[in-house]
Amino acid sequence: MSAGSERPTGAGLAADLVVRRESFDVCARLEVPPGGRLALLGPNGAGKSTILGALAGAVPLAEGRIAVTGGGEQARERVLDAPGRRSVPTHRRGITLLEQRPLLFPHLDLVANVAFGPRARGMGRRQARALALDWLERVGLADRAAQRPHRLSGGQQQRVALARAFAAGPSVILLDEPFAALDAESTPRVRGLLTRELARTGTTALLVTHQLSDAWDLADRCVVLESGTIRERTAPEQIATTPRSRFGARLAGFGVIEGMCAPGADGAARPVLRVGDALLPGVPDPDAPPRRGESALGIAAPEDVDLLPLDDHRGRAGVVGQVIGVQASAGRVRIEAENGLIAQVSPEAAARATGGGLPVVGSRLRLAPSSLRLVQDRRQDEAAR
Numbered sequence: 001m002s003a004g005s006e007r008p009t010g011a012g013l014a015a016d017l018v019v020r021r022e023s024f025d026v027c028a029r030l031e032v033p034p035g036g037r038l039a040l041l042g043p044n045g046a047g048k049s050t051i052l053g054a055l056a057g058a059v060p061l062a063e064g065r066i067a068v069t070g071g072g073e074q075a076r077e078r079v080l081d082a083p084g085r086r087s088v089p090t091h092r093r094g095i096t097l098l099e100q101r102p103l104l105f106p107h108l109d110l111v112a113n114v115a116f117g118p119r120a121r122g123m124g125r126r127q128a129r130a131l132a133l134d135w136l137e138r139v140g141l142a143d144r145a146a147q148r149p150h151r152l153s154g155g156q157q158q159r160v161a162l163a164r165a166f167a168a169g170p171s172v173i174l175l176d177e178p179f180a181a182l183d184a185e186s187t188p189r190v191r192g193l194l195t196r197e198l199a200r201t202g203t204t205a206l207l208v209t210h211q212l213s214d215a216w217d218l219a220d221r222c223v224v225l226e227s228g229t230i231r232e233r234t235a236p237e238q239i240a241t242t243p244r245s246r247f248g249a250r251l252a253g254f255g256v257i258e259g260m261c262a263p264g265a266d267g268a269a270r271p272v273l274r275v276g277d278a279l280l281p282g283v284p285d286p287d288a289p290p291r292r293g294e295s296a297l298g299i300a301a302p303e304d305v306d307l308l309p310l311d312d313h314r315g316r317a318g319v320v321g322q323v324i325g326v327q328a329s330a331g332r333v334r335i336e337a338e339n340g341l342i343a344q345v346s347p348e349a350a351a352r353a354t355g356g357g358l359p360v361v362g363s364r365l366r367l368a369p370s371s372l373r374l375v376q377d378r379r380q381d382e383a384a385r
Ligand SMILES: Nc1ncnc2c1ncn2[C@@H]1O[C@H](COP(=O)(O)OP(=O)(O)OP(=O)(O)O)[C@@H](O)[C@H]1O
Pocket: 021, 022, 023, 042, 043, 044, 045, 046, 047, 048, 049, 050, 051
């Protein structure tokens, strides 16, 4: 039997879940069509692993519902978790979790490790072994089939874990930062393998990552999660060019500042961002325009932020920020301030703003964005309901 023939029939994922955590509830509405690939991005502690745990059946739901959906015209739904129903146990969900560290069984050789899933699903010993060997061949480790995991490098072990995950024939594969524990040499190989096998098998996937490049390579859609709520739903390439959340902006290298959307001077049609007593001019994002009187984000590319001397209040267009990072390279100086804005200016401009020399961490500067995109600062699920 070829490894490819074990491919599951197309299944998607539909979840609307609430998990209680001490500091906040993790709430997410996620829909991944059969064969779709969704990246889950967000800062540390945002709730990404909690969501994967809930989908896998390891974390109980407080509210909501998780279902796998069939593809084709007769779309069927299999509910895995919902209030008042007994939750489907982890091993019966058809959902496989690939973690950062390859958690292989140390007492089993590689072929037995990979054959474990198919055997647990009731496949005969010989057939499961042939399938496992096929997968080991695919990940380039067939010649190590009889060895135990401890004889392999971390990258090789992750390739075995990948073979094991796919050999189980999951409807949905959950990938929790699958390259985080790998070095720069192993990462491209494992990433290439994963990209290829996801495309070849058409397995529906949910990927947690901190890298925009992973979302770009492996996902067709992504969501940004902050403090347990979804702040942005978009395509990976859009995050890179037009982010609409704090984390998305930071990930793509933009500066982002929080404020209130206020009417422009003399009630001008174009709103401004009020940050403390500064009024920053901006252009409302056409797809997520902020409402006046509500909190909003101002997002700017570093090259659109100027530095002014502290006592320069021209048009009250600047905001004072404390410097938290300075990087000088190739005739440019990148300055990051604690208020979220990032500026990228020439050394001469930096010297003008500081009165000579480069800014130092802890000093205060006036940052004036010349072009700010104003975006509503609202939970996505709230907006959708
Ligand atoms: N087993 C648990 N019991 C209770 N609270 C937890 C548990 N695991 C995580 N938390 C809390 O839930 C919140 C979300 O954590 P989670 O690990 O899901 O975030 P994450 O986005 O995956 O973070 P990271 O990127 O650091 O892995 C955090 O406040 C965390 O402290």
